[in-house]
Amino acid sequence: MIETGPDLTLTIALIAGSGVAAQWLAWRLRWPSIVLMMGAGLILGPIWAVVAGSPLVHPSAAFGDYLRPMIALAVAVILFEGGITLNFRELRDASGPVRRMVFLGFPLGWAGAVLALHYVAGLAWDLSAMIGALLTTTGPTVVLPLLRQAKLPSRIASVLKWEGIVNDPIGALSAVLVFEAIRQTALGQDWVQAGMALVFGAVIGAALGFGFGAGLSRAFRRGWVPEPMKAPLVLAAVLVCFSVADALANETGLVAVTLFGLVVANSRLASIEEMRRFKEGIASILVASVFVVLAADLAPSDLLALNGWHLAFVAVFILLVRPVTVALATWGSGLNLKETAFVGIVGPRGVVAAAAAGHLAASLIEVGREDAAILAPLVFVTIFISVFGCGFAVAPLARLLGLSQSGPERLLLVGANPWSLGLADALKKAEIPVTIADTSWRRLRAARLAGHEVHYGEVLSEAADWQLEVARFSALLAASPNDAYNALVCIEYGPELGRSRVFQLSGFDGPADAEKVEDDPRAIAYTARGRTLIRRGRGYDGLARDWWQGWRFRNTKLSETYPLEAYMADVGDSPDLVIARLPNGAFHLLGTGREPPTQPGTILIRFAAPGTESESSAPDQSS
Structure with a gap:
């Protein structure tokens, strides 16, 4: 049982206040919000600890055993919000480059990330496979503001937009499945048992996600739920779906809620837009809080554990893996050389990668994988550098390549x-x-x-x-x-x-x-x-x-x-x-x-x- 008091109250206020303030400041300055949210967490946590001797916000100490389930529920809502943005009808009508970035770009990028993580960063193959799936996806919450900033032509904007929207839930699902295989192996099960447990967990997660999505869609379509209760009911259903899936098979809740969102998004519900906006509002404050918590919970020693090879991986991943992946995936798709180069350089990682990496890494440490401790700081540094670089380089790069639709406002x-x-x-x-x-x-x-x-x-x-x-x-x-x-x-x-x-x-x-x-x-x-x-x-x-x-x-x-x-x-x-x-x-x-x-x-x-x-x-x- 944790002790509550003024310190816990102040911690909650600082987390929520700094996260929302960072988002507002990012809007005013037209900076990537994820950079400022991570910066706010680092200032309140490890940076304050170095300057003052102890962190101003220390989530692990303040929330104790409740921190993990709180982050897990927040990540569940974030993943559901990502799933509810993917409408397969829109993907079917999308352009050829978009489909190639989804069906070819993701597996090629995943393979390249795994190789770079193993041979450059020195991670084990299984951890490389898990984190590689998360880092391969670009974040739509980061990409969309950049598109407005750069004033790109519709073809390039469409590729970047739909790559982020579609690959985000796919990357999360892939990472969770690899994580479950790693966890079962770490618990001492052989490959056959681990495979059976993985299949069982995937079936449980898929069944619950599909069942909750189909059931909720049917209830909405038949008018069993009044309009004012639809959005709150969706939020409650996401939390219940996640908790039930985790209770039946450990760590399958993330699979369940992602599929839950996919089913709802493709159910042709008349109220889907209202639900999306409600979920975006909830997800916005959750994203801000999760980023501040994860960054503030990093100890200075965690950041110092990063060595030159880890930073070399970030450079190889951003400057080599991403451009080569885009070039191979879009070969012959109609994109010219300048457009391919731009899409290859602009690939900021986003919310799902950071939130899921922190949660999954902590779960692996609990089952004895101490080498997973490096995952959270490594992913944070990768996200920070990719978003920071893209955020400030996208507009000049678009102008340099002659792709920016320059001119007055429209x-x-x-x-x-x-x-x-x-x-x-x-x-x-x-x-x-x-x-x-x-x-x-x-x-x-x-x-x-x-x-x-x-x-x-x-x-x-x-x-x-x-x-x-x-x-x-x-x-x-x-x-x-x-x-x-x-x-x-x-x-x-x-x-x-x-x-x-x-x-x-x-x-x-x-x-x-x-x-x-x-x-x-x-x-x-x-x-x-x-x-x-x-x-x-x-x-x-x-x-x-x-x-x-x-x-x-x-x-x-x-x-x-x-x-x-x-x-x-x-x-x-x-x-x-x-x-x-x-x-x-x-x-x-x-x-x-x-x-x-x-x-x-x-x-x-x-x-x-x-x-x-x-x-x-x-x-x-x-x-």
């Missing part, structure tokens, strides 16, 4: 109609790239003739996930005539782009009392909408009516001699300001409570009545 404009096409023309004059999406090829005809990039298809479909490549866009404007549809689009893309970057037109047309109308409880709640463009009461019907009455968009550039104050004095009290483009290429969608920028060189776009010449005094004005 807007996704949903809904092709005369008003939105007029806005697109004004954006083009202001050098703001725009993609117009609509389900009607006829409505997109004018956009195509004007030279705009278009997306034909439903933006809410599964296909849009990889066809649109949302990482290319910095903001979205839903401007269709259907206010409810606009709100649904904003809800769908809000978690991806950020709630502050998804906009829609006002749901009502009217004078100054529009705010009261929009607060009507019968209307779509503001929490279920995007941010309002221009102002409340300026809805689609009114804008379309004004368009047919001759209103048009006007672009005006601010300057030292024509500042914002002069511009606002010219346009009056209620200008229909739409977008501001800053001199650096960034843009801001405007509306109530969002004042336009004041920097000279800023281009302001507004919707103006015919014959409006009040801005003719502006020295720099785009037509």
Whole structure:
């Protein structure tokens, strides 16, 4: 029994607080979050111990025997969250390079990692096989932010994205199966007994994972579970599935929950997106806590146990094994030399590798494999160097190879109609790239003739996930005539782009009392909408009516001699300001409570009545 008290309370607060703070700081700095989370753990643990004589956070001492099961449950949720992202239908429709990286890249990379771990790092063959499976997988939680940072073309982004999503659960399953074989052998069983135990554990894990997934899907499909309880029930089911599998056959819980996630992901559940987002939220804080705990629990002696051969392995693995694997797997797939080189260099390891390595290594030490003690620090160093290097090199490398889609930020404009096409023309004059999406090829005809990039298809479909490549866009404007549809689009893309970057037109047309109308409880709640463009009461019907009455968009550039104050004095009290483009290429969608920028060189776009010449005094004005 452990003693609870202020130290334990402070430990829990420091772990959760530092982990979430590291994620927030990474978002603000656009750094890889995994680096800062690991750094926070190292600072609170071994670094603090070196400086002050004892660690500020020592999870093993604070939680005692409860630390292992706590980490095990957290890893179970993380693996389930990884499994629930893999939809086999999406893989079937993926490109040839993606399928090759999955079906050829993983086994080739695994073999290369095993050879490097054994001959360079000096690990035993069985430990090399276990850790090699984990290190072969790239982490989707690390790769996806890097794709947004580098502005890559869709083909390369698709390869990196789906490699991480698909190989993550495959690598975890492979590592767990190898681990079970090692554990059975360490317990003194011969190869026949160990093989039987492995098969038994795999069957138990697979049966429970499939049973829980199929049962939960059936319950959801038949309406046996109310909507508010679905996400909490999934979380509870993951914990129960993991615990039951481990009770029936030791260390098979990870297999069970990974298969559980795969079954749920491929069950065509209507509420799958809500569950994914709930699980992402839970997994986010668990990931932060697990990283801080694992890093803080490392003793200075653990890090000092790493020698030159271990660091040489990291260099060989990142600079030789990964590029050769990608080159062999994608040979003849259509990727050119520059694209192959980029994919070969960019391969950051992620959450599953670190969390599973720490948990599995501790389990092996318990059964007498003392040589497994080096696994956690070795994996941490590999992850840290790969993520740190990729995080800061991906954008310069993409530019060096000529693969980065450089240029100003891009807007996704949903809904092709005369008003939105007029806005697109004004954006083009202001050098703001725009993609117009609509389900009607006829409505997109004018956009195509004007030279705009278009997306034909439903933006809410599964296909849009990889066809649109949302990482290319910095903001979205839903401007269709259907206010409810606009709100649904904003809800769908809000978690991806950020709630502050998804906009829609006002749901009502009217004078100054529009705010009261929009607060009507019968209307779509503001929490279920995007941010309002221009102002409340300026809805689609009114804008379309004004368009047919001759209103048009006007672009005006601010300057030292024509500042914002002069511009606002010219346009009056209620200008229909739409977008501001800053001199650096960034843009801001405007509306109530969002004042336009004041920097000279800023281009302001507004919707103006015919014959409006009040801005003719502006020295720099785009037509």
